Structures are given as structure tokens and as C-alpha cells.
Amino acid sequence: MDPKSRRNNMLPEPVQTIINNGTRNLGSDLGNLSIHTKLIIWDEAPMAHRYCFEALDKTLRDICGRKNAEAQSKPFGGKVVVFGGDFRQILPVIPRGSRQDIVLTLKKNMRLGKGADEAENWAISEFADWILKIGDGDIGDAINDEEKQVTIPDDILLQTGNDPFQSIVNSTYPSFTENYLNHEYIRDRAILAPTLDDVASINDYMLSLLPGEESKYLSSDSISNQDSDS
Structure with missing residues (x-):
């Protein structure tokens, strides 16, 4: 070959x-x-x-x-x-x-982009180092031989209150009910979730905020056997 x-x-x-x-x-x-x-x-x-x-x-x-x-x-x-x-x-x-x-050699580390000023660049660098240390297992309190408990800094946490879904949606999609028809507003935002169950729960919550009556559209797929007609 x-x-x-x-x-x-x-x-x-x-x-x-x-x-x-x-x-x-x-x-x-x-x-x-x-x-x-x-x-x-x-x-x-x-x-x-x-x-x-x-x-x-x-x-x-x-x-x-x-x-x-x-x-x-x-x-x-x-x-x-x-x-x-x-x-x-x-x-x-x-x-x-x-x-x-x-090995494909990467000539430039594009893990995180540059900030608008030195203070933001420093914050980005600190965050990148923190992520790497988590991956290396260098920070956190040991639970057992394989697991560690890591404390998330307050500045990157959402204060969930009594309803975590509401806090996530309000933070990512402020004034959602007034802007849900704005394509750019929807396009420029996204919520990442670790499991499909979380995705479904967040979707259900956001759909419940939309005005109007709920409609369900059903579909049915079938196989057309063309040989039977020949």
C-alpha cells in the first residue's frame, strides 16, 4: 500500500x-x-x-x-x-x-485567549493554572485514594438560593421572557450541563416560562416497501 x-x-x-x-x-x-x-x-x-x-x-x-x-x-x-x-x-x-x-506539535498554546488588560490576563492565567492543578490532583481534600473534594471559588459560583434552575437561567438568559424571540439574544448564550437529564430539566423549566398554550406535535415513521407493489 x-x-x-x-x-x-x-x-x-x-x-x-x-x-x-x-x-x-x-x-x-x-x-x-x-x-x-x-x-x-x-x-x-x-x-x-x-x-x-x-x-x-x-x-x-x-x-x-x-x-x-x-x-x-x-x-x-x-x-x-x-x-x-x-x-x-x-x-x-x-x-x-x-x-x-x-505527536502533532502545537506551536502555540491556544487554551485560553488574551484579556483586555493585564489584570484580566492575570485572572485568565490563574484560572488556567487552577484547572490544570485539578486535573493533576494537586489541590483538594482527599476523600479516598482516588477522589478529592475541591472547593470552587465564590467568584465563579452562582448563588442558587431555593431554585437552582431559576438561578442558572436568570444568570445566562436575563429577561428571558422579554427576549426569547430575539435570535441574537438566544444565539449568543448557552447552558452546558453534565447529563442529559439536567438538559431535559432545564429545557422543561425554560419552556414553562414561555407564554401561550403548550402544543405537542406527533410524528410517525414507517418503512415504504416498494418491492411489494412491483
Whole structure:
């Protein structure tokens, strides 16, 4: 197997689609989508082979470079690419692979952006160090050999009172009932929850705040057996 084929077999399916189809026909839907894309989010990035990133980088440079020559000299054709995942977990095993085969070197730490002034930069740096120390198990009171109890600073905590859902919604979506029809207001905010049950509970609470009567729309899916009619 030649090196190019071996690299393609290691790629996630969406990346293979862009590489195999996007470069062949610039006028295709996928080619146009690649050109107009502003943001690419790659989850579980540490588990991907470095060839995956290199292949996507080269492909986007080729695709976007046909419309804008400057894109050929920019990483990923000038697209913003966010790598998500646990960058401190065990890296993927590459049979007989060298360090260069496994590790993709990041030249700049983009974990947190810069603040508006020195005070904000210091606060961001302190928060980043605090998060790292939690991951390393360097802070917190030991509960047992595997668990620690960490005290969250008051400045990043919400005072929940008697209704935690109300506190979360009021903090994230102030004046929700007056602004729920404002697309920008909804778009610029989000509540992250650890479990789907929490998501459902918050959704139910926010829906209960909306005016008007509740309506339920039911759907039914069925398989059309065309062979039976032939």
C-alpha cells in the first residue's frame, strides 16, 4: 500500500469525504461548503493520527487557495479549527510508529485567549493554572485514594438560593421572557450541563416560562416497501 492510501485509511470519514471529493470538483456542494466554512470543530482530536491533521490542512489549502491565493500559505486554508478532547490522555497506538508519527506539535498554546488588560490576563492565567492543578490532583481534600473534594471559588459560583434552575437561567438568559424571540439574544448564550437529564430539566423549566398554550406535535415513521407493489 502506498503512503497516500495508508494515510487516507487512517482518516475519519468526514475528513475522507472532504479530501476525496472536495478537491476533485471545486464547484460541488462540498467544495463550496469547504470554502464558505468559518469554523471546524474536531472532537477527540488527540485520538487521531497526525496524518489526519496534515491531510485536512493540505486539502483545505488546495481548495481555498483556488479562490484566494493567500489561503495556500495559511494553516487549514485560513479556517478556524478547534481541536477538542483530553490532550492529557494516552495517545493513540501507532504500530512501529515513531514519536513524529504519533505527536502533532502545537506551536502555540491556544487554551485560553488574551484579556483586555493585564489584570484580566492575570485572572485568565490563574484560572488556567487552577484547572490544570485539578486535573493533576494537586489541590483538594482527599476523600479516598482516588477522589478529592475541591472547593470552587465564590467568584465563579452562582448563588442558587431555593431554585437552582431559576438561578442558572436568570444568570445566562436575563429577561428571558422579554427576549426569547430575539435570535441574537438566544444565539449568543448557552447552558452546558453534565447529563442529559439536567438538559431535559432545564429545557422543561425554560419552556414553562414561555407564554401561550403548550402544543405537542406527533410524528410517525414507517418503512415504504416498494418491492411489494412491483
